Amino acid sequence: MLATDDLHAPKGESATFDLSTYLTQQQALVEAALDSSLPVTYPEKIYEAMRYSLLAGGKRLRPILCLASCELAGGTVEMAMPTACALEMVHTMSLIHDDLPAMDNDDYRRGKLTNHKVYGEDIAILAGDGLLTYAFEFIASNTQNVSAARVLQVIAQLAKAVGAAGLVGGQVVDLESEGKPDIQEETLNFIHTHKTGALLEACVVCGAILAGAESETLQRMSRYAQNIGLAFQIVDDILDITATQEELGKTAGKDIQAQKATYPRLWGLEESKVKAQQLIDAAKGELATFGEKANPLIAIADFITTRTH
Template sequence: MSFDLPAYLSERRVIVDAALDKYLPTADQEPDNLHASIRYSIFCGGKRLRPILALAAADAVGCDFSHVTPLACALECIHTFSLIHDDLPAIDDDALRRGAPTNHVVYGEAMAILAGDALLAFAFELIAECRAFCPADRVLEALVMVAQASGTRGMVGGQVSDIECEGRTDVDEKTVASIHERKTGALLIASLVAGARLCGASGAQENALRRYGEKIGLAFQITDDILDLEGDAEKLGKPLGSDLKQDKATYPKILGIEESRTLANRAAEDAIAALSIFDEKADPLRALARYMVERDN
């Protein structure tokens, strides 16, 4: 396949960044510190993976991707909210992310908590913007998917289990999988399926995208765990070994690094196989599956 993923990613990042810039309150609006804090973390060099998955899911089902741009921006707001809160001293206590000081280091803990809160509320306002392009019923259904993926059954629940497993020696592969399915997998799947739902995808298309999302979620997380051990700290923008330091439940800890790598590659292949019902309009998703295991940041 000759699909040019780097060009695709960079084109889509520009689109997502421009839309985020348009939607988010500017830092000259009151309270200016709050808006500056929000923009600091949003425009801190993220990969825009979740937005790009939502847009690529729209591509795959043959829909104009611009119809799901507000959803794409909402997903990045939710992802950023979760990073800001996870980095807080009371949670992971990380001072560096993407090569820059974390939100609370720059703006203080109170502002970081409130900036995260505001981003989460704003995300749902943004999803409702899809009403301009899509039937209200579908917008509500997509919104519920994203809310569920963010809450106690999704991201927040996974983060709680992750914290509770720190330092434990009896954590098995099933538990690690369950943590990551909720902490990262759920929102990746919601990005794809909510994007497709907005576009009126069929049940079979949604199921294929869900299966694809499960597999890339696994590939993404294992790769994350490996990069934390063997990556390039400069490219990652943070010091290596933070999982070890916090004694986190990770795939390399349970399976060893070679078996983890094999599992990640198999998951990427399974993700591509899940897309068999789609034509070449799903090539970006196929290329993204490979990117999940080949990325260096």
């Protein structure tokens, strides 16, 4: 769950929009939908492992971004919720697999023991696989009041975002870059526009697709998402250095220990903060034409650079 301090609106945010209330309300809707999305059946162990990580808390920014973009484009929370849940299932899969000994090898996630520490590596791998495949089934089987063509477009968008052309490809280059002292900005950008940014972009774009957004709106939403995605990762890199394990909910300083290519390592802390803010400003600029309807997405962009975990 979001800590109270993390829910306060960033300085300078319009007094007409209360980010704290918005995130709290949307997060409650997402949590309830996720809880009901995955009942336990036989074999119980795999469903329990899937639920353990899916319901472990977190900011739920990805599903909330999907809901917000759908509403901005004229849609409803109801039509977007199955996709929002699916996005969190996919994100949870990526966390389970990322924490495995063969990958980032972490013992804690969201303040709890990682999946493989509770259920073993074999079940953790299968829990991730189960969440990934169920995500697509859940979109196809539960989306209502949306044309089949739009649902198919959403499924294609999400599949590309998490495959070798997206998250998986970024993870591969990230692993290959560990311990190499001469990683260039171009490579680092590739890693994070794919490993982190592609899924964030899918969250925003899928919500707009479900609402039937026109091409120009989709392009603006895509650029917004690409900018906040890269800013999100820069802030993640900064927090790995500056935050405690209690704040992060996972082991702090992992990037340094693994000799990972990070933005602070490339630019330094202060320059990294400047570049993250520049990306957020550019993201908000993409939404300027939407007026008050864009307030949630604009406020979430600001939140990315002010968060503490």
